[in-house]
Amino acid sequence: xxxxxxxxxxxxLATGVLLVISVMSFVIIQLxxxxxxxxxxxxxxxxxxxxxxxxxxxxxxxxxxxxxMPMQYLWWMWQMGHGNFGQxxxxxxxxxxxxMERLPLTIAISVAxxxxxxxxxxxxxxxxxxxxYSIGDYLATVFGFIGMATPNFLLALILxxxxxxxxxxSVGGLFxxxxxxxxxxxxxxxDLLKHLPVPVIVVGMSGTAGLIRVMRGGMLDxxxxxxxxxxxxxxxxxxxLLLKYxxxxxxxxxxxxxxxxxxxxxSGETITSIVLxxxxxxxxxxxxxQSQDMYLAGGIVMFxxxxxxxxxxxxDILLAVLDPRIRFEGK
Amino acid sequence: xxxxxxxxxxxxxxxxQAEKFYAASQWQLIRWKFFxxxxxxxxxVILVILYLGAIFAPFISxxxxxxxxxxxxxxxxxFNIIRDGKLVAPYVxxxxxxxxxxxxxxxxxxxxxxxxxxxxxTHGWEYNLFGFIPTDLHLFSVExxxxxxxxxSDDLGHDLFSRVLQAxxxxxSIGLVGVFLSFVLGCILGGLSGYYGGTLDTIIQRVIExxxxxxxxPVWMALSAAVPQEWDQIRVYIIITVILSLQGWCGLARVxxxxxxxxxxxxxVVAAQVAGxxxxxxxxxxxxxxxxxxxxxxxTLSIPGMILGETALSFIGxxxxxxxxxxxxxxxxxxxxxxxxxxxxLLTPALIVIITVLAFNFVGDGLRDAADPxxx
Numbered sequence: 001x002x003x004x005x006x007x008x009x010x011x012x013l014a015t016g017v018l019l020v021i022s023v024m025s026f027v028i029i030q031l032x033x034x035x036x037x038x039x040x041x042x043x044x045x046x047x048x049x050x051x052x053x054x055x056x057x058x059x060x061x062x063x064x065x066x067x068x069m070p071m072q073y074l075w076w077m078w079q080m081g082h083g084n085f086g087q088x089x090x091x092x093x094x095x096x097x098x099x100m101e102r103l104p105l106t107i108a109i110s111v112a113x114x115x116x117x118x119x120x121x122x123x124x125x126x127x128x129x130x131x132x133y134s135i136g137d138y139l140a141t142v143f144g145f146i147g148m149a150t151p152n153f154l155l156a157l158i159l160x161x162x163x164x165x166x167x168x169x170s171v172g173g174l175f176x177x178x179x180x181x182x183x184x185x186x187x188x189x190x191d192l193l194k195h196l197p198v199p200v201i202v203v204g205m206s207g208t209a210g211l212i213r214v215m216r217g218g219m220l221d222x223x224x225x226x227x228x229x230x231x232x233x234x235x236x237x238x239x240x241l242l243l244k245y246x247x248x249x250x251x252x253x254x255x256x257x258x259x260x261x262x263x264x265x266x267s268g269e270t271i272t273s274i275v276l277x278x279x280x281x282x283x284x285x286x287x288x289x290q291s292q293d294m295y296l297a298g299g300i301v302m303f304x305x306x307x308x309x310x311x312x313x314x315x316d317i318l319l320a321v322l323d324p325r326i327r328f329e330g331k
Numbered sequence: 332x333x334x335x336x337x338x339x340x341x342x343x344x345x346x347x348q349a350e351k352f353y354a355a356s357q358w359q360l361i362r363w364k365f366f367x368x369x370x371x372x373x374x375x376v377i378l379v380i381l382y383l384g385a386i387f388a389p390f391i392s393x394x395x396x397x398x399x400x401x402x403x404x405x406x407x408x409x410f411n412i413i414r415d416g417k418l419v420a421p422y423v424x425x426x427x428x429x430x431x432x433x434x435x436x437x438x439x440x441x442x443x444x445x446x447x448x449x450x451x452x453t454h455g456w457e458y459n460l461f462g463f464i465p466t467d468l469h470l471f472s473v474e475x476x477x478x479x480x481x482x483x484s485d486d487l488g489h490d491l492f493s494r495v496l497q498a499x500x501x502x503x504s505i506g507l508v509g510v511f512l513s514f515v516l517g518c519i520l521g522g523l524s525g526y527y528g529g530t531l532d533t534i535i536q537r538v539i540e541x542x543x544x545x546x547x548x549p550v551w552m553a554l555s556a557a558v559p560q561e562w563d564q565i566r567v568y569i570i571i572t573v574i575l576s577l578q579g580w581c582g583l584a585r586v587x588x589x590x591x592x593x594x595x596x597x598x599x600v601v602a603a604q605v606a607g608x609x610x611x612x613x614x615x616x617x618x619x620x621x622x623x624x625x626x627x628x629x630x631t632l633s634i635p636g637m638i639l640g641e642t643a644l645s646f647i648g649x650x651x652x653x654x655x656x657x658x659x660x661x662x663x664x665x666x667x668x669x670x671x672x673x674x675x676x677l678l679t680p681a682l683i684v685i686i687t688v689l690a691f692n693f694v695g696d697g698l699r700d701a702a703d704p705x706x707x
Contacts, residue, residue, distance in 0.1 A: 017541050024550070031557035149688035151639045153646060154681045157665060165672045260543065267548035271643055275666070285549055286647060289556035301553050308546050 006320050014313045021305045022080075026073050029298035044089075086295030090288065095299040098284065103303060105174060106280040109273075110265050112196060113203040117261065121208045122254070125215025126247060129223060140212055147209025152268040156202045156275040174199070174278050199276055203268045207261055211254060218250035255319060259312040266308050361624060364701035371697020377690035381683075385499040389458035392493030393472045393479065404674050405439050407483040407491075410449055421449040423479050436673055447473050483676035485664055494656055495680055501657040502638060503687070505572055509637040510630050512576040517583025518626075522614055524584065525591030532588075539581045547578055551640065555649045564655045571650050575640045579633055586629050590622040624702035631695040635688040642684050658684050 041056065060066050067075060079086070085095035128140040150158075174195045175188065182188055222228070223246055231241045273282030281300050288296040355363070365371060384391060410421045425445030429438050450472050457467040473479045482491035524535040554574045558567055594600065595618070603613050644650030645659025646666075653660055661680040665671045671678055 013537075013540070016537070017544060020541050021545075028553045028557070031554075145689060145692060146685070149635070149685050149692060151643060151684075151688075153643055154662075154684065157662075157671070157681065158678065160668045161671045161675065161678065164668050165675070263544060263546045266546035270546070270548045270552070271647065274647055282549075285552060286649075289552055289649065292556075297553055297556070301549050304546050304549050305544075309544050312544055 003320060007317055010313055010316055010320075014309055017309050018306055021302060021309065022077060023073070025298040025302035025305070026076055028301055029076075029294045030069075032292045032294060085299045088288070088293050088296040090291050090293040090296070095296045098296060099281065099299055099303055102279060102281045102284055103307075105278070106266075106269060106273075106282070106304075107307070108192075109196070109199050109203060109278070109280060110262075110269050112200045113207070113265050113269065114258075114261060116200050116204040117207040117211060117265075118254075120204070121211035122215055122251070124208075125212045126219055126242070126250075128212065128216040129219030129250075130242065132220065137216075140216070144209045144212045144216075147205050148213075150206065151271075152202050152206060153271045153275045155205055156272050159198065159202060160276070174280075199269075199272055199278055202272045202276070203265060206268065207264060214254060214257075215250060218253055219246060222246035222249050252323070255323070258315040258319070262311045262315070263308050266304055270304070357624075361698075361701045365697050368697035368700060370693045371701075374690040374693030374697070377686060378694060381499060381687060381690070382503060384496055385503045386461070388496040388500055390460060390468065391470050392490070392496045393455070393469060394490040394493045395456040395458075403484065403486060404437055405478075405480050405484040406674075407676050408441075408478075408480050410479060414446075423447050423449065423473055426478075447475075449473055449479065482679050483674070485661075485677065486670075491661075491676065491679060494661055495658070495683060498656040498658050498661050498680065499683075501568070501651065501655060502641060502659070502684075505568070505575070505641045505657070506634040506637040506691075509572045509576045509579060509641075510634050512572065513579035513583055513633065514626075514630055516576070516580035518587055520580065521584030521587030522591060525588035526595060526610065526614060526618075528592075535584070536588075539584060542578050543581050545578070547640070548643065551575070551644060552647070552649050555644055564651075567651060568655065571641065571644065572637075575637050575644075579637065582633065583626070583629050586622070586625055590625060591618060594618050594621050624698075628695060628699045628702055631691060631698055635691045638684065638687060638691075 065072065076086075083096060085099070087093070088095050088098055091098055124140050128137045131137055174192055176191050176195075225246070228241065228246060231245065232238075236244075269280065270282035270285065272278070273280040274286050277283065281304060285297060285300040285304075288294070288300065352360075389395075405426065408423060408426075410423045412418060412421050414422070423446075424441040424443055425447060426439045427442045429440065430436070431438070451470065453469055453472045454467045455469045455472055457465065460466050471479075478490075480490050480492065482495060484490055485494070520535050524532045551574055554577075555571060558570055562570075591614075600613060600617060603617055608616075641650055641657060642659035642662065645652075645657050646662045648663060651657050651660055658680040662678075665677040665681070
């Protein structure tokens with residue numbers, strides 16, 4: 001298969017997946033009992049505001065609630081195409097504005113975590129394999145097992161408790177108090193960088209632990225091969241020998257699972273943010289689900305899923321460019 | 332020669348160690364290899380203890396639902412067996428509560444002037460053992476007036492030890508039920524996909540690709556938030572399990588499909604087809620045994636994911652809800668940093684979750700090594 005054929009095939013597939021995601025998000029919006037409008041009206045009534053019949057009619061038309069279900073879906077899609085994701089009645093603001101405020105931080109944490117996972121896991125995995133059964137290897141193995149068994153939110157919880165009770169530091173949030181409501185500046189950016197390590201470590205931990213084990217296994221398999229012995233016999237230096245051949249082979253399974261890492265990282269980011277109280281989409285989704293602010297909830301699920309799919313698509317295309325064998329795999 | 336000289340029993344020679352190895356069936360080899368795997372055995376022992384604890388939870392737990400304001404946030408206690416330098420029957424001290432006048436934080440101090448004996452096999456609150464044997468027998472309790480909280484107590488004065496045991500019934504079973512659901516779905520859909528191929532295969536593969544590209548947790552959260560508040564505990568339990576297994580079957584279906592694609596080209600399958608064996612019989616009689624070991628490994632390794640999923644959902648309050656207790660529900664109390672700084676024992680359910688997942692991973696790893704015919 002030629003590269004562009006592969007890319008087109010992947011693009012078509014991703015479009016299909018995005019369509020299914022939109023249907024799923026629409027279903028999520030419709031899931032709670034009662035439609036959006038009745039929830040909105042009752043919430044307005046609770047605040048003491050009254051709505052006359054005309055206002056209700058116009059809202060009904062705006063959300064297409066007077067049409068049958070499939071038409072409502074198409075209407076919703078049409079509106080989204082025009083950048084209208086509906087209103088959040090809890091925040092009384094357009095859904096898209098709320099999401100756009102928080103999405104960059106979600107992406108920042110996810111991407112940083114992904115980089116963290118690879119930067120930590122690959123060297124440790126290689127070290128663990130080269131120095132098999134050394135103290136370092138055992139430490140890495142123990143860390144790998146425990147890291148895999150500890151879900152992010154428990155790690156966040158334990159870290160919060162540990163830092164607070166032993167160092168009196170409260171971990172959480174992404175900005176210091178003085179930058180909280182400030183516009184972006186260099187100072188705020190530096191402040192963000194200072195707060196980033198904790199969430200990134202928490203989100204990346206289980207992925208790192210899993211990858212260390214995969215990397216170690218792959219390296220061990222390769223190090224036993226005869227070409228390694230041959231190269232060594234020919235006098236290739238140990239570091240060059242390691243980096244040039246076995247590492248590249250052992251990296252393959254790691255690279256081809258990037259697509260699985262991303263959904264896990266987005267999931268981890270969501271719950272970690274809820275526990276640590278980070279200003280990302282996670283807590284927003286949580287709040288919106290609790291208050292049944294469904295256009296907001298559906299919008300966030302839609303955005304997170306779509307981003308994951310697009311991220312996976314990009315990494316797949318990048319891989320196909322780098323490794324021609326991937327293009328020929330499958331049918 | 333010693334092999335030939337070994338004694339004959341009932342007309343059959345006793346096999347030597349080496350002969351046993353060569354004569355062993357695949358399952359025997361797997362079993363032997365598994366029992367040699369040390370970590371897997373450790374994991375296995377932990378799991379057996381945990382599941383026995385869940386099965387006998389009401390018998391082992393000393394308190395049903397103690398609700399006493401005077402024992403709120405009591406720290407973990409131990410019991411003593413030595414008094415005045417002599418070995419005596421186990422006993423506990425009474426405790427004295429003090430409330431800090433400034434912070435209102437309660438502290439409990441052991442009160443050596445009061446001594447309560449530990450009683451074994453006593454009668455207490457009534458329950459149904461295994462769900463159908465009515466009894467009121469309990470492993471231990473403390474003489475009237477005293478109490479023993481092995482893991483401390485929570486904000487309502489519940490004994491955490493009893494609560495953790497009670498919760499393990501839910502948390503440990505949800506993984507099994509969920510995996511059973513994924514197993515059935517994965518086998519059927521993966522089987523259809525791999526055996527028939529064609530359009531059906533393409534459709535099922537697209538569905539799998541779609542499901543595994545989703546960020547699980549946000550979707551789980553959205554789905555479980557839609558569970559009506561008025562539903563009873565059992566329905567919530569079932570629906571949460573279904574939500575958790577929505578994605579779980581994908582991995583299994585892929586394993587089944589891959590193996591079937593590989594095996595259906597084998598000569599013995601063609602032979603069975605020529606002989607007129609039905610598709611169902613070929614799949615269940617001839618193909619499934621060929622990769623059953625892979626299935627078992629895949630199942631074991633997917634149980635922890637389910638347990639963690641339930642814990643995460645319940646922890647943020649979107650999964651199971653009180654009065655159902657699961658480890659995640661218990662951890663809801665530990666959300667606040669200040670609460671856990673003052674009462675760190677509230678984090679014990681977290682420790683138990685980690686130990687459980689660790690044990691499942693060890694056993695899964697051991698099974699994987701044991702099922703791999705190329706590793707001796």
